[in-house]
Amino acid sequence: MTNILAPGAVERHLRARRDTGRGLLMPYVTGGVTPGWTRYLKAFVEAGADAIELGLPFSDPTLDGATIQQASDTALARGASTRRILADLAEVRDLGVPLVASTYYNLVLHDGPEAFCAALRRAGVSGLIVPDLPVHEADEMTDVAAAAGVELVLLASPATPRERLEEISRRSRGFVYAVSLMGTTGERAALAASAAELTARIRRGTDRPVLLGFGISTPDQAREAGRYADGVVVGAAVMRRVLDGAGPDDLRAFLATLRRALDQE
Amino acid sequence: MGDPRARGRFGEYGGRYAPESLVEACREVDEAFREARADPGFRGALAELLALHAGRPTPLTPARRLSQELGVRLYLKREDLTHTGSHKINNVLGQALLAARMGRRRLIAETGAGQHGVATATAAALLGLEATVFMGERDIERQALNVFRMRMLGAEVIPVTTGSRTLKDATSEAMRHWVGVTGDSHYCVGSVIGPDPYPWMVREFQRVIGDEARGQCAAELRTGVPDHVVACVGGGSNAAGTFAGFADTSARFVGVEAEGGAGAARGRLGVLHGCRSLFLQDDDGQIVEAHSIAAGLDYPGVGPEHAHLRDLGRARYVTVTDDEAVGAAVRLARTEGIVPALESAHALAWVIRAAGGGDLPAGSTVLMTLSGRGDKDISTLKELV
Numbered sequence: 001m002t003n004i005l006a007p008g009a010v011e012r013h014l015r016a017r018r019d020t021g022r023g024l025l026m027p028y029v030t031g032g033v034t035p036g037w038t039r040y041l042k043a044f045v046e047a048g049a050d051a052i053e054l055g056l057p058f059s060d061p062t063l064d065g066a067t068i069q070q071a072s073d074t075a076l077a078r079g080a081s082t083r084r085i086l087a088d089l090a091e092v093r094d095l096g097v098p099l100v101a102s103t104y105y106n107l108v109l110h111d112g113p114e115a116f117c118a119a120l121r122r123a124g125v126s127g128l129i130v131p132d133l134p135v136h137e138a139d140e141m142t143d144v145a146a147a148a149g150v151e152l153v154l155l156a157s158p159a160t161p162r163e164r165l166e167e168i169s170r171r172s173r174g175f176v177y178a179v180s181l182m183g184t185t186g187e188r189a190a191l192a193a194s195a196a197e198l199t200a201r202i203r204r205g206t207d208r209p210v211l212l213g214f215g216i217s218t219p220d221q222a223r224e225a226g227r228y229a230d231g232v233v234v235g236a237a238v239m240r241r242v243l244d245g246a247g248p249d250d251l252r253a254f255l256a257t258l259r260r261a262l263d264q265e
Numbered sequence: 266m267g268d269p270r271a272r273g274r275f276g277e278y279g280g281r282y283a284p285e286s287l288v289e290a291c292r293e294v295d296e297a298f299r300e301a302r303a304d305p306g307f308r309g310a311l312a313e314l315l316a317l318h319a320g321r322p323t324p325l326t327p328a329r330r331l332s333q334e335l336g337v338r339l340y341l342k343r344e345d346l347t348h349t350g351s352h353k354i355n356n357v358l359g360q361a362l363l364a365a366r367m368g369r370r371r372l373i374a375e376t377g378a379g380q381h382g383v384a385t386a387t388a389a390a391l392l393g394l395e396a397t398v399f400m401g402e403r404d405i406e407r408q409a410l411n412v413f414r415m416r417m418l419g420a421e422v423i424p425v426t427t428g429s430r431t432l433k434d435a436t437s438e439a440m441r442h443w444v445g446v447t448g449d450s451h452y453c454v455g456s457v458i459g460p461d462p463y464p465w466m467v468r469e470f471q472r473v474i475g476d477e478a479r480g481q482c483a484a485e486l487r488t489g490v491p492d493h494v495v496a497c498v499g500g501g502s503n504a505a506g507t508f509a510g511f512a513d514t515s516a517r518f519v520g521v522e523a524e525g526g527a528g529a530a531r532g533r534l535g536v537l538h539g540c541r542s543l544f545l546q547d548d549d550g551q552i553v554e555a556h557s558i559a560a561g562l563d564y565p566g567v568g569p570e571h572a573h574l575r576d577l578g579r580a581r582y583v584t585v586t587d588d589e590a591v592g593a594a595v596r597l598a599r600t601e602g603i604v605p606a607l608e609s610a611h612a613l614a615w616v617i618r619a620a621g622g623g624d625l626p627a628g629s630t631v632l633m634t635l636s637g638r639g640d641k642d643i644s645t646l647k648e649l650v
């Protein structure tokens with residue numbers, strides 16, 4: 001796979017919005033976490049989300065901190081599965097922003113990459129993040145996802161050396177997911193110093209959108225991240241509220257504060 | 266059973282399915298290990314530690330009375346006689362030396378039965394490193410003696426309260442922790458699982474079991490090589506180390522899993538904890554919790570090399586129940602004066618069940634690795650025996 005291919009729908013959408021000067025907001029929700037969980041998706045869009053990360057819960061989320069672990073356990077205990085979550089999406093056709101699934105590679109392999117990607121497409125999901133599928137293991141998946149029309153987003157980390165970072169930037173589709181810090185998902189008091197440096201390093205090799213994730217939980221952090229990255233992914237800060245009982249309206253209000261912070265930049 | 270090379274593969278299994286934040290750390294371990302094993306200085310230092318601290322070589326003991334009862338010739342490779350009481354020390358001394366060579370000041374480990382945790386705490390104390398051990402809450406309860414030993418040795422033991430609260434979750438938690446501390450800490454994986462280079466590196470550090478046994482068999486057995494080589498399989502490190510010594514012989518390999526943790530016998534292709542291998546899963550692809558009376562076998566998967574050996578037909582993987590294992594432990598105690606770890610008792614339980622049948626004809630010679638001693642299981646056994 002090379003970068004001469006035309007960008008897919010996720011990337012076109014994010015580029016178009018970025019090019020208007022808008023800071024991109026991508027909230028995360030664990031599929032199946034509550035009975036009416038798809039209502040969160042609509043609330044996210046109303047709050048000004050530019051894309052949504054949809055977590056497909058896995059029993060052993062080795063890159064997630066306590067909050068998303070708990071969200072995954074809660075969803076699984078409610079009987080959530082990839083199949084049921086994708087079926088639930090029928091309730092929310094035409095959100096107007098791309099849906100990007102995120103899950104661990106075991107769930108992809110379980111159905112087989114072809115069937116898995118085809119199911120995503122049928123459900124209207126156009127991107128995929130697999131945190132335990134690093135670039136050097138992604139050859140098969142890259143081809144299968146491309147053939148299915150699913151944009152496979154790769155993650156870059158502060159520990160990634162230069163040449164590898166170039167390869168990730170080149171082969172990632174949709175956007176480049178910049179992991180802001182050396183750690184798991186979860187809220188943090190401050191944006192890590194490594195975030196700015198990593199974003200700058202990625203930018204040297206690509207003009208693809210760069211979204212910062214891991215630890216971003218407050219409007220101030222979103223504003224700061226928006227100064228150098230194209231946008232932010234907000235996961236644990238959303239899911240902690242959901243686990244504490246916050247409904248779609250509460251999440252709309254919370255995300256609106258992040259939206260405003262990004263717009264001020 | 267050679268070097269899996271650049272992509273860390275054993276057939277279609279293995280690989281380095283680590284989060285991007287750990288990929289560089291894995292590469293550094295791989296590079297350091299390749300350098301170290303080629304360095305006579307490192308090899309000499311490890312051999313010395315194995316001899317002077319761990320008490321190697323361990324004997325090969327003919328199980329005379331039990332052999333007579335079973336009608337086979339059973340020899341036990343006595344890893345229970347190593348310092349700290351199980352084969353885990355072989356791997357840990359290797360990795361601790363490697364960590365020190367890499368300038369790391371702390372070891373991280375997961376543990377199930379506590380044997381790997383105790384070995385890690387021991388090696389850390391010996392080499393002046395710190396140790397942080399993750400252990401499931403359920404295992405902390407059933408292996409209280411080992412928890413105390415680790416703390417006595419100066420290690421920090423962190424209870425893991427998520428999921429099944431056993432080895433699988435302790436491993437997840439150790440990996441999560443490592444992401445944040447790769448600069449100064451080495452993750453000392455306790456079995457032949459995890460991202461490349463761990464399955465290979467741990468097997469190489471454990472092959473001392475097989476290499477010694479090979480020499481001992483050559484000296485003591487009429488045939489030179491046993492007909493069967495048997496070991497219990499949790500992740501599969503004592504088995505892999507034992508098999509490695511006999512890879513070029515016609516000996517038949519048998520890996521014995523716990524009925525409730527039979528990754529090799531009943532697992533499906535998947536990826537967990539950094540490698541592609543066989544794991545117990547439900548119809549939705551969620552990992553199923555393992556259940557075994559032996560905490561060290563309470564893992565829902567198996568190391569990638571075992572998955573490959575299974576596919577090749579080079580090794581076969583069988584299961585025994587909790588009851589069979591307990592029965593085997595009692596029988597070994599009463600016939601040979603050895604109280605085995607419940608993990609090791611699984612290997613013996615299969616020998617007892619199979620002896621005289623088609624899988625293990627009368628008169629066969631069997632080498633079985635007795636991976637550890639049973640002291641840690643006394644409180645479990647007390648309730649049952």
Ligand SMILES: Cc1ncc(COP(=O)(O)O)c(C=O)c1O
Pocket residue numbers: 351352353377378379380381455456457497498499500501502503504560561562606608609636637638
């Ligand atoms: C005595 C003993 N044997 C066997 C095992 C299983 O590990 P492996 O399959 O890696 O040898 C353990 C693990 O804790 C153990 O303590």
